[in-house]
Amino acid sequence: MKKNDKKRKLKYAISTVFFLIVTILDVFDLYNDIFNGRGHTIKDLIWLVILILATCGNYYLMKDVGTIDDDDERDAYVEMKTNSMMFNILNWIIIIASIVFSVWGVILYSRNGNETLAFTLIIIGAVLSAIWILTIIINFIVWAVNYHKN
Template identity: 80%
Template sequence: MKKNDKKRKTKYTISTVFFLIITIIDMVDLYNDIFNGRGHTIKDLVWLVILILVTLGNYYLMKDIGTIDDDDERDDYVQMKTDSTSYHILEWIIIIASVAFSAWGVILYSKNGNEQLAFVLIIIGAVLSSIWILTIIINFIIWLVNYYKN
């Protein structure tokens, strides 16, 4: 690995760790807002999503520095199958989390005094359901493009 690549990798590693720590702190703050009934939940949820995206972006940039792009078709095939499997696992995780948050919100709504927390949980479940539907639409569009391409 070149000296310049080592510096860049170190920079992205430090940045990834920093944003990971900030993401964990914001997640703890979000949980405190939800369970203590403070009104900053939506703002913290938006910041949490942004911080997760920045952390993942820095991680993938760090991971790709210094790698050699092989033209081996077998490696490309294994990478494609791994990505496909990861995508399907992510779809299942999203739908299970959506159902869990929605059910938790409905259960809390049936009890008195938990309306605000219940609404937040139901909204999180609805957002996750929307993301799941979006992944299905994207999967269908990719299938159509590949079908007409072949």
């Protein structure tokens, strides 16, 4: 890998970690707003979606730096063996389900009489968000170990 590519990859890695930390803080702020009834939930939900997109964008830019478009047979074999495509699809399903459950819970919470179901949906969304954040952290740790081995 070229020296310039290493710098770019490090820059994207740092920005990914930064946006991931800000996303985690915004998730805590969102659920704090929901459970304390402060009324900033829509604004925090919009920021959460923007931060998740920024985190994903920087993460995938970091992974693409220094790769060649034409993969040889060995690269295709390694990709097939590790099933990285399935992992990426699972990450997207988890984050979309998290957003859907959270939005559904916020909508139900704003209506009277649906607090129990709303809290359940919000907690499910929070758990799915935590699982997504954990998978990104694990994948980042694996990338860092492989990066330092090479």
